[in-house]
Amino acid sequence: MVATKHQEALQLVEQYLIGLGATPLNDVALGGLYPRRGFVGGWRLEVRVANQEITVNVLVGEGFPRTLPRVALAKPPDFPSWPHVERDGFLCLGGGDETFDETEPVEVLKSVLRDAAELLERGISGVNDEDFRSEFCSYWASPRVECPTALSLIKVEGPTRRVSAWTESAPIVVAETDAELRAWLRNYSPSKRLDRELGGAILMWVDRMPLPPEYPRTAEDVLRLARRNSGDAERLLRELCGNHQSVLVVLGGPTQHGPGLGGILIRPPVRSAPGRKRSSEEDLERGFRPGRIPSGLVAERMLGATRISRVPVERADASWVHGRGLDRRAARLRDLSVAVLGCGSLGSQAARLLCQAGVGKLLLVDPQELAWSNIGRHALGARAVFHNKAKLLRDRLLEDFPHVREITAEGRPWVEVAPTIKKADVILSAMGSWEAETLLNEWQLREGRKPTIVYAWAEPHAAAGHALAISRAGSCFRCGFEANGSPRQVLTKWPQGATMHHEPACGAVFQPYGPIEFCYIVALAAEMILDALLAPSAETRHRVWLAPEERLTLTGGVLSDLGRQIAAGRSDGAFQSIAPWPNSTACPDCSA
Numbered sequence: 001m002v003a004t005k006h007q008e009a010l011q012l013v014e015q016y017l018i019g020l021g022a023t024p025l026n027d028v029a030l031g032g033l034y035p036r037r038g039f040v041g042g043w044r045l046e047v048r049v050a051n052q053e054i055t056v057n058v059l060v061g062e063g064f065p066r067t068l069p070r071v072a073l074a075k076p077p078d079f080p081s082w083p084h085v086e087r088d089g090f091l092c093l094g095g096g097d098e099t100f101d102e103t104e105p106v107e108v109l110k111s112v113l114r115d116a117a118e119l120l121e122r123g124i125s126g127v128n129d130e131d132f133r134s135e136f137c138s139y140w141a142s143p144r145v146e147c148p149t150a151l152s153l154i155k156v157e158g159p160t161r162r163v164s165a166w167t168e169s170a171p172i173v174v175a176e177t178d179a180e181l182r183a184w185l186r187n188y189s190p191s192k193r194l195d196r197e198l199g200g201a202i203l204m205w206v207d208r209m210p211l212p213p214e215y216p217r218t219a220e221d222v223l224r225l226a227r228r229n230s231g232d233a234e235r236l237l238r239e240l241c242g243n244h245q246s247v248l249v250v251l252g253g254p255t256q257h258g259p260g261l262g263g264i265l266i267r268p269p270v271r272s273a274p275g276r277k278r279s280s281e282e283d284l285e286r287g288f289r290p291g292r293i294p295s296g297l298v299a300e301r302m303l304g305a306t307r308i309s310r311v312p313v314e315r316a317d318a319s320w321v322h323g324r325g326l327d328r329r330a331a332r333l334r335d336l337s338v339a340v341l342g343c344g345s346l347g348s349q350a351a352r353l354l355c356q357a358g359v360g361k362l363l364l365v366d367p368q369e370l371a372w373s374n375i376g377r378h379a380l381g382a383r384a385v386f387h388n389k390a391k392l393l394r395d396r397l398l399e400d401f402p403h404v405r406e407i408t409a410e411g412r413p414w415v416e417v418a419p420t421i422k423k424a425d426v427i428l429s430a431m432g433s434w435e436a437e438t439l440l441n442e443w444q445l446r447e448g449r450k451p452t453i454v455y456a457w458a459e460p461h462a463a464a465g466h467a468l469a470i471s472r473a474g475s476c477f478r479c480g481f482e483a484n485g486s487p488r489q490v491l492t493k494w495p496q497g498a499t500m501h502h503e504p505a506c507g508a509v510f511q512p513y514g515p516i517e518f519c520y521i522v523a524l525a526a527e528m529i530l531d532a533l534l535a536p537s538a539e540t541r542h543r544v545w546l547a548p549e550e551r552l553t554l555t556g557g558v559l560s561d562l563g564r565q566i567a568a569g570r571s572d573g574a575f576q577s578i579a580p581w582p583n584s585t586a587c588p589d590c591s592a
Contacts, residue, residue, distance in 0.1 A: 009065040009105040010041050016106045017043045017058060025057065034072075034088075038062055044074060049117050050124040056116065057089075058109070065105040068098065071116040080139040080212045082123030083131035091116050129211060134256035136209045141262070142310040150174060151316040153184055153403065156252060156259040156325070158205035160231030162240075165201035165248045167265070172311070174201050174250055174263075187402035190395070200240040201248040204233045209253045209260055219266045219306040222249060241266065241302035250313060258325060263311035268302060318403045322358035329534060330358045334405065336533045337361035339424035341414045341440070343389040344368075345377035345515075346456055346522055347430035352379045353526040355397050359533070360405040362397070363424060364390040365414050377515045418443060426532045427453045428525065434485035441477040442589055444470065452532045453477070456525035458518065461555040464491035464563070465521030465545040467528035468581060474540030475583040476590040488582050491546050491563035496556045520545050520574060542581040547574050 014024065025033070025042035033042075041060045046053055055074040061067055076089030084092040093115045100108045122128040132139055153175040154163050164181045165174045169192075175181035178198050185192055206229060216222045219241075226233035240247045249264040322330040338359055340347045343366035351362055366389045374389075375381050384392040394409035410417045414436070421427055429437055437455060444453055452471045459465065466489075470477050480488050524545045531541075546563060549571035559567060566577050585591055 006062070006064060009102075010060065012106050013060065013064075013069070013109050014041070014043065016109065017045060020045060022058065030059075033057070034059070039070075040064075047113070047117060047120075049120045052124065054120060058113070065102040065108065068093075068100065069109050069112050071112060080132065082120070083128050083135070083139075084119055085123065091119055093119060130256075132211050133209045136255055136260040136262065137312065139212060140215070140310055141312045148172060149312045149314050150248065150250070150263040152250065152261055152313050153180060153317045154203055154250065156261065156315065156317070156320075158231075158252075160205045160229055160233045160236070161203055162236050163201045163203050163250070165199045167199050167246050167248055168196055172248065172263075172265075173316075174203075174248060174313075184402045187398040187404075190399070199245050199248070201250060202233065202236045202240065203250045203252055204229055205231065206251065206253040209251075209255055209262075215310060216264060216308060219303045219308055222264055222266065222308060223303045225251075237303070247302070261313040261315065263313045265309045265311055266302060266306065267309075268306075316403065318358060318360075321401075321403060322356075327358070329530075332534060333358040333530075334360035336425045337363065337406075337423070338529060338533070339363040339365065339421040339427045341365045341421070341427060341429050341436075342431035342433075343393050344374065344430065344432065345518065346432075346458070346525065347428065348379035348389065348393050349377075349519070349522040350428060350430065350456070350526045350529070351393060352397065352400075353522065354529065355401045355404060355407075357526070357530060361424075362394075362404070362407045363417075363421060364394050364407065364409045365412070365417060365421065366390040367411055367413050377518060415439065415443075422447060422451065424451055426529055427451055428529055429453055429455045430457075430525070432457060434481075438478055438485075438589070441470070445476060445590055449473075452536065454525060454528050454532055456521065456528070458521050459490060459492050460494055461552075461557065462517040462521060463547045463552045463555060463557055465524050466579075467524045467543045469528055469532050469537070469541040471532070471536065471540065472538040474538075475581055476540075476587060478589040479582050479584040479587045480542075483588075489542075489562055489579065490560050491544060491566065492552060492557045493560045493563075494557050517547060517551065520547075524576060540581050542579045543576060544579045545574065545576050548572060 022043040022045040025044060030039050030042050037059075038061050039059045040062050041064070043058045045056055045058055047056055048054075057072045057074050059070045059072065071091045071093065073085065073089035073091070076085065076087075079085070079087045086092065093112060100111070102108070148170045150172040151174070153173065155176060163174055163176055164178045166172065166181060166185060173181060173184060175184060181198060182194055185194055204226065216225055223234065223237060226237045237247070237249070246268065247266045249266065251262045251264060252259060318334050319325050319330050322333070336359060338354055338361070340351045340362060343351065343364050347366070351364060354362065368389055369386055370378065370380055370384045370389050370392065372382075372385055375385065380389070380392055380396060384396075388409070388411040390409040390411055394407045397407055398404065410420070414421060414431075429440055431437055440453065444450075449470070449472045452469055455466070455468045455470070455477055457466055468477065468480070482488060524543060528541070528543060544566065546567060549559065549567070552558065562579070566579060
């Protein structure tokens with residue numbers, strides 16, 4: 001049926017295009033013009049735009065008519081000549097979220113051709129040249145970039161200033177300071193040698209991003225651009241180019257869609273000499289004894305007709321990673337810290353979520369090693385087995401999120417590092433131990449109920465979960481439990497008896513549940529932590545998550561009275577709810 005619709009649509013479109021004078025492109029032509037593009041139909045068509053005859057190729061893929069036709073210039077001009085025309089001549093039509101009626105392929109094609117004609121007319125007339133500024137990052141890089149994309153950790157704002165760069169090997173990275181750059185590189189690639197001196201770089205901040213005719217092609221062009229800059233660009237450029245090293249200039253400025261960045265790499269010139277190839281340093285110092293040439297003259301030679309590479313710059317700073325510069329919480333979270341006590345299935349996954357959310361500092365505490373039986377629900381995998389959970393989790397998170405400010409790990413019980421965890425803004429207790437968590441509750445009360453502690457745990461089979469935030473006022477953690485550690489508030493009951501299972505080993509017990517159902521409880525805990533960080537409350541807060549009743553039934557459970565009260569007839573879907581937490585006058589910890 002799908003193939004039939006595809007063939008019918010192709011025939012209708014071909015009939016329409018031939019009626020306009022189009023010529024079909026055979027499979028050989030399609031493969032030669034657009035290798036690996038997967039087009040199954042194409043037609044060459046002459047269109048008249050702005051009093052010019054322009055030849056375009058109309059192309060459809062295997063998914064047509066469920067996918068839109070593409071239009072490409074048969075003879076594309078040098079890139080970039082017109083906005084929204086890619087290097088290979090394809091026209092960027094729409095924003096990628098268009099809706100269309102696949103049952104009317106000819107009408108869809110007519111709409112695409114109208115959009116293409118309008119785009120070309122605007123490009124030829126120059127009325128959309130400002131799009132070169134608003135979409136600067138799409139057009140900046142040299143046609144044949146000779147070096148990898150540069151990663152930026154800098155604050156994307158003025159003024160022009162000197163920054164720090166790593167250009168020795170991929171990836172090229174630029175940061176505000178040497179310390180920030182070394183920390184990022186150490187996290188991202190622990191095996192990388194960082195004993196070399198870091199290179200200098202410049203953030204050249206401009207009021208308006210240049211248009212393509214203004215893009216620099218030589219180091220001399222960069223110097224002219226620096227002279228027009230109101231800041232210290234020329235002085236910094238000459239200073240860095242006098243050091244016999246490659247220099248990275250990051251051009252930055254505002255656009256309609258937020259600040260944009262583009263990189264310029266200036267390398268020392270290299271010329272051939274009779275019989276051998278001169279090194280860049282020899283070429284720069286020609287006419288002088290080694291090390292005797294004035295740095296000012298080196299700068300002059302660097303900033304001559306030397307060709308430069310315009311390189312793309314990809315933002316990797318924290319504000320961009322966490323919300324592409326639009327999440328107002330990111331800056332606050334970067335200054336806050338969380339101590340995670342217990343780096344098992346819940347703690348490890350929550351720690352990862354907190355890194356992804358932008359929390360700047362983590363302290364991971366767990367004395368245990370990872371076992372093979374853990375990896376099905378843990379954030380770490382097989383390579384971490386027989387290693388301390390906290391320390392290996394720290395290493396993994398630093399590699400995955402090298403921009404975080406600090407992640408430390410302690411492979412000792414929390415009581416041995418209590419002075420350190422007290423400095424955290426929020427503590428997550430995911431230890432799952434009645435003994436350890438009652439001791440933690442006593443400690444918090446002694447410390448004046450600071451900092452806030454979020455306790456998180458799952459009921460049997462992960463059919464329900466709890467996140468409890470204990471702060472400066474209200475009932476404490478112990479208030480919600482009987483003297484023997486049994487919770488006073490449960491959402492599920494298990495008529496068949498005990499839900500814990502034993503391994504064939506002494507004292508080895510576990511709850512059988514999988515990572516899919518458990519992920520909701522991890523999210524519940526992480527969300528409670530974010531609330532405690534960003535919207536702290538003095539009162540005790542308790543939230544619960546309840547699985548669909550069907551899953552509960554399949555595992556042999558039923559809703560408790562509280563569970564039925566909270567579910568209120570909602571048996572067909574998982575949901576989160578606020579729940580009360582007991583205030584016990586008989587609590588042995590806080591009743592006084």
